[in-house]
Amino acid sequence: MKRLYLLFSILFIVNLTAGICQTAPTLKSVITKDISNLPLPDSTRFTSTFLAIDEKPEIIGTINLGIFNLKANAIVASSLGSGKILAFGSTAYFEKHLLKNPSVVKIIQNTLKIATGNIAVFNQQNHDLADYLTAKKFEVRNLGSLQLTKDIKTLFLSADINDSLQLQTLEKFVRAGGTLVVASPIESIKIREKDAEVFPKLNTLLAKAGIINLDMTLRSSWNNNLISIDQAPPYLHINTIPECSLTLQYTENPRDYYSFIWFVKPTLYFSTEYNDEHTLIVKRLKEFYGIPDTFYRPTPKSPLGLSSPKKKMAYLISGNIQESQLKMKYGTKAKIAGHEDFPGVVPDTAPRVTKNLNINVQVGKQGLFEPHSAYYRPHSTGLYIPAGEVVKIIVDKKYRSQKLKAQIGLHDDDLASGADHLVRIGFNLTRNFELNQDTTRIYSPYGGLLMVNISDTTKLKSISLKVIGAVNAPYYKLGVTDDSTWNQTIKDYPAPWAELATDKIVFAVPADRIRQLKNPTALMKFYDQVMDADADLRMINRKRLYPERIIVDEQVAFGALFTTPAKIVVPNDDESTGIMLDKDQIETKGSWGLFHELGHRHQFHDLDFNGLGEVTVNLYSMYIYDQVLNLGKYHNQDNIPSKAGVIEKIKQYMRSQPSYDKFQQNPWIALSMYIELIEHFGWDPIKSANKVYANLPKNQYPKTNEEKINLWFKTISHVSKTDLSDFFKIWQIPVSASAIAVVKKENYPVWLPDELKEFNQ
Numbered sequence: 001m002k003r004l005y006l007l008f009s010i011l012f013i014v015n016l017t018a019g020i021c022q023t024a025p026t027l028k029s030v031i032t033k034d035i036s037n038l039p040l041p042d043s044t045r046f047t048s049t050f051l052a053i054d055e056k057p058e059i060i061g062t063i064n065l066g067i068f069n070l071k072a073n074a075i076v077a078s079s080l081g082s083g084k085i086l087a088f089g090s091t092a093y094f095e096k097h098l099l100k101n102p103s104v105v106k107i108i109q110n111t112l113k114i115a116t117g118n119i120a121v122f123n124q125q126n127h128d129l130a131d132y133l134t135a136k137k138f139e140v141r142n143l144g145s146l147q148l149t150k151d152i153k154t155l156f157l158s159a160d161i162n163d164s165l166q167l168q169t170l171e172k173f174v175r176a177g178g179t180l181v182v183a184s185p186i187e188s189i190k191i192r193e194k195d196a197e198v199f200p201k202l203n204t205l206l207a208k209a210g211i212i213n214l215d216m217t218l219r220s221s222w223n224n225n226l227i228s229i230d231q232a233p234p235y236l237h238i239n240t241i242p243e244c245s246l247t248l249q250y251t252e253n254p255r256d257y258y259s260f261i262w263f264v265k266p267t268l269y270f271s272t273e274y275n276d277e278h279t280l281i282v283k284r285l286k287e288f289y290g291i292p293d294t295f296y297r298p299t300p301k302s303p304l305g306l307s308s309p310k311k312k313m314a315y316l317i318s319g320n321i322q323e324s325q326l327k328m329k330y331g332t333k334a335k336i337a338g339h340e341d342f343p344g345v346v347p348d349t350a351p352r353v354t355k356n357l358n359i360n361v362q363v364g365k366q367g368l369f370e371p372h373s374a375y376y377r378p379h380s381t382g383l384y385i386p387a388g389e390v391v392k393i394i395v396d397k398k399y400r401s402q403k404l405k406a407q408i409g410l411h412d413d414d415l416a417s418g419a420d421h422l423v424r425i426g427f428n429l430t431r432n433f434e435l436n437q438d439t440t441r442i443y444s445p446y447g448g449l450l451m452v453n454i455s456d457t458t459k460l461k462s463i464s465l466k467v468i469g470a471v472n473a474p475y476y477k478l479g480v481t482d483d484s485t486w487n488q489t490i491k492d493y494p495a496p497w498a499e500l501a502t503d504k505i506v507f508a509v510p511a512d513r514i515r516q517l518k519n520p521t522a523l524m525k526f527y528d529q530v531m532d533a534d535a536d537l538r539m540i541n542r543k544r545l546y547p548e549r550i551i552v553d554e555q556v557a558f559g560a561l562f563t564t565p566a567k568i569v570v571p572n573d574d575e576s577t578g579i580m581l582d583k584d585q586i587e588t589k590g591s592w593g594l595f596h597e598l599g600h601r602h603q604f605h606d607l608d609f610n611g612l613g614e615v616t617v618n619l620y621s622m623y624i625y626d627q628v629l630n631l632g633k634y635h636n637q638d639n640i641p642s643k644a645g646v647i648e649k650i651k652q653y654m655r656s657q658p659s660y661d662k663f664q665q666n667p668w669i670a671l672s673m674y675i676e677l678i679e680h681f682g683w684d685p686i687k688s689a690n691k692v693y694a695n696l697p698k699n700q701y702p703k704t705n706e707e708k709i710n711l712w713f714k715t716i717s718h719v720s721k722t723d724l725s726d727f728f729k730i731w732q733i734p735v736s737a738s739a740i741a742v743v744k745k746e747n748y749p750v751w752l753p754d755e756l757k758e759f760n761q
Helices: 002-018 028-030 102-113 128-135 164-175 186-193 201-210 242-250 252-272 280-290 311-335 340-344 397-400 482-488 520-538 576-579 582-587 593-600 617-627 642-656 659-663 667-681 683-697 705-720 723-730 737-744 753-760
Strands: 037-039 047-052 058-064 073-081 083-088 118-122 140-143 150-158 178-183 213-219 226-228 352-359 376-385 391-395 405-408 431-434 438-442 448-457 462-472 475-477 496-500 506-509 547-555 566-572
Touching: 028 058, 028 073, 028 083, 028 102, 037 102, 037 520, 047 058, 047 252, 073 164, 073 201, 073 213, 073 226, 083 164, 083 201, 083 213, 083 667, 102 506, 118 128, 140 178, 150 164, 150 391, 164 178, 164 201, 186 213, 201 213, 242 252, 242 280, 242 311, 252 280, 252 311, 280 311, 352 448, 376 405, 376 475, 376 496, 391 397, 397 462, 431 438, 448 462, 448 496, 482 520, 482 705, 496 520, 506 520, 506 576, 520 582, 520 617, 547 593, 566 576, 566 593, 576 582, 593 617, 593 659, 617 667, 642 667, 642 753, 659 667, 667 683, 667 705, 683 705, 705 723, 705 737, 723 737, 723 753
Parallel strands: 083 178, 118 140, 118 150, 150 178, 475 496, 506 547, 547 566
Antiparallel strands: 037 226, 047 073, 047 213, 058 073, 058 226, 073 083, 352 462, 376 448, 376 462, 391 438, 391 462, 405 431, 405 448, 496 506
16 A cells, blocks of 8 residues: 555656646546647637646646636546545537537537446436437437436536435445436526535535636637647646746736636635545645644744745645544534634623614715625624534525525635734635525634624615524624613623624724723724814715724734725734724824825825826825814824925935836825925815815716826816926926816916925026
8 A cells, every 4th residue: 555655656747747637637637538629618608617636637628718828627537435426517519510520519419438238318408419329320318307327327417416315326336336417507507596605515426536616707808719639727727736836926027916816816726625635635735844743823923934936835725634534523613723813702601692683784986996796795793603612593585586695704814825924824714605595504613793794785774684693792882782782791791702883883802902991982982083084185975885894913914004995904903003093192193104094095096197106195194184183284203294394305306317117116205296286285285186086977087197196287287277298397297288278278377386486497
């Protein structure tokens, strides 16, 4: 046995060195005999793709995704027990149109050469393949139900199998020597389920043969309509992924980056999800990446170093292995080592409660920095799901069409891929479940706050549901919770995470940060003032469609703080979170960083010209300092210390050969240009310009940087009723002659601030 394992190991190493994508060419050579390529279905049809997650699959054919020349598996073959599986990416290969194509006919004929015995076809809707095979004099049974008799040796299947007993029957059929030819059911599932994530039940069988059918689909086009049977690239098979993963993971090359994200990372995940620690492929992965048998547990006191791509990959795969092992051993009761440190542990003595919830729906788009596609916006419940515990959610039948989702946890950043060290578990700690049944069981190996995710396209105003088995979390909602109840009971609820909310902003914070908070009402009223100020400057309605969500994290994925279309993340320290939750401190000192991140949510990302990404955002910080805190505009230490300090910095800049390139490289100098406008004209022209921007139809958005510069020049000149051409010229912002001519026609008065007059030549 040892000699056999050693032989397999040597073959694996040879494959890695040579970059071979298949372990043995036997199946492929038979299946593709006398075929140079295969057609894709026409452009009305989807072709889905596959991953090869253990050593057995052979990649028969690949398709070009049309993005960075990346390829994906479109036809794969593998073995399971004594039998074989061949998987096509579309049911169109079993239908009349493609059965007229010589290459498709040939691959069907070649497939039958690896099979023996009687043939059966199971498709509840289409009989084209059965009719074709019958016409070719094959003995074929067209099955109306999945009843497999012992004499059937080859089965063509083009439907998903939802019944677990039928899946077991199929598995026995293949393991006993049968040949299963599968046409992916994903197209029909996508049509039926619309925007739901597609994961066919058939994958539970295919995975045992090392195949995963992905919800990654392609339509053919006039210049991309073939399946290639040439050698597949190394990022498409787990046999060759380890070596190439070390070069693909960190690169500025978009092709390498997306091959890592779309193929390498999912293949590694599913390889450990469906193969236990004793399988050959997992042993190989552990050996190649140097993964220890004991699991990593990074903490602030004992950080984990990830100084090389190999160490990062080792940590990533180790986490997958740990979760897979614990799931196999404990099922829904699995708990990941380190969850006690982050996100935290719930005491065994904490009461598990049953609650009927009525959630006010807050969704939609209000023109800010928002997700482009349909987005499921999280709604707070005031409940926490302990790690390794099952909680039941009961929803009324009328909500099933809304595709509601339960989410456990809020920390979804992949820290391991980018950080050089970790102080907490570095994976996505959230888990999601579709609420498409009367009762849905939800659970997480990490635990976390319970959210109900609701599509931002829904028309519902409220949703009711019942939660059984969760733990109360400290949850304050302005206008609903009073300070007395908060202090007497709510702030001491046993969950490790808490939320403070209004209709405009929500903070998710460690519960120990709010145990001493006695007056949450005053604090959250202050934040409503902040949000109203941002709305006023951005010229949107103060009554928001949804609240902005601020999430505290033990380790921030990008920079000191960061913003995405869905959230703002801030560090769990006294300087950020401590001040953020202390009304007296934040009113006295402010929090430039937090106000800055809220500004990112409001600035015009698609309309600002190059160099303004970290400039116009600070107008919101300044506005809050000026209008809410009444501290004036100048409160960012050395960057904008005072009006006199800004003027002096401007003069120094102008004396050092200013240019648009220098302007783009120094956001504080660029902000000083805006400060000059605000000092002279006040905030109203900025607001008026923002109103023009907000009302601009997307089909009229400028397409080039020059057009964006011209738009800003003309807009701020018109709303201030001032000729700013000399002002922009001195600042070296390249406005076009045609834009200047438009403003000149208005005969506005020319203006320059005093500090720039000496530079007007």
